[in-house]
Amino acid sequence: MSEGYLQALKLRAERVERLTSWCTEHLASAESRVLEIGCGHGHFLTAYATANPKQNCVGIDLVTKRIEKATTKAEKRNLTQLKFLKAELSEFLEALPPEIQFDRVFMLFPDPWPKKRHHKNRMIQPAFLRRLTEITTPKADFCFRTDHEDLFAWTVEHLEQSPGWAINANAEWPLEETSFFQELMDSWRSLVAVKVKR
Numbered sequence: 001m002s003e004g005y006l007q008a009l010k011l012r013a014e015r016v017e018r019l020t021s022w023c024t025e026h027l028a029s030a031e032s033r034v035l036e037i038g039c040g041h042g043h044f045l046t047a048y049a050t051a052n053p054k055q056n057c058v059g060i061d062l063v064t065k066r067i068e069k070a071t072t073k074a075e076k077r078n079l080t081q082l083k084f085l086k087a088e089l090s091e092f093l094e095a096l097p098p099e100i101q102f103d104r105v106f107m108l109f110p111d112p113w114p115k116k117r118h119h120k121n122r123m124i125q126p127a128f129l130r131r132l133t134e135i136t137t138p139k140a141d142f143c144f145r146t147d148h149e150d151l152f153a154w155t156v157e158h159l160e161q162s163p164g165w166a167i168n169a170n171a172e173w174p175l176e177e178t179s180f181f182q183e184l185m186d187s188w189r190s191l192v193a194v195k196v197k198r
């Protein structure tokens, strides 16, 4: 293994360790937890946390500037139960201590990666859906929205094939609030999946 590769592995392990400490400090004592993956500027989760003051909400995103903007929004509104965290999804999923589980997970307008050779980069993958069952409580739901038809069909297909999740066609979208990317779109499709009882 090259030295550069070993260094990258070491830095990743350090980031994961820091994320574990953050989760323990900020989420371990919460009674109800909600996660937004790829929260961008935090528009949606800020509105959701305002409407649901008893739920502890955390939004993660890769981009530092977006997390900073989102954090400013939460602080201005004095929403102490709302936190934004700069984290890459796979590192966050690896870092989460087993006792920290979410009651609801949002994914709104994730990058569609439209080219076939890039589909492997889509966040919705069998391994992600398996891990999602581990990091959620028994009655949890997964709320997904996209403007991209092919990504919507991909997500439906993956959820249908996943033993841990079932799409609930009758479930209502928990809160209508326009996210930053939604504002740019003419139309979108949503689904709510619930955890399958075992």
Ligand SMILES: C[S@@+](CC[C@H](N)C(=O)[O-])C[C@H]1O[C@@H](n2cnc3c(N)ncnc32)[C@H](O)[C@@H]1O
Pocket: 037, 038, 039, 040, 041, 060, 061, 062, 063, 066, 087, 088, 089, 090, 107, 108, 109, 110, 111, 179, 180, 181, 182
């Ligand atoms: C198209 S934007 C949507 C942002 C927001 N949900 C909205 O509706 O306005 C997708 C977001 O996902 C974030 N993202 C992409 N890949 C990610 C990853 N692996 N881990 C965490 N965030 C990621 C991007 O930085 C970006 O902010």
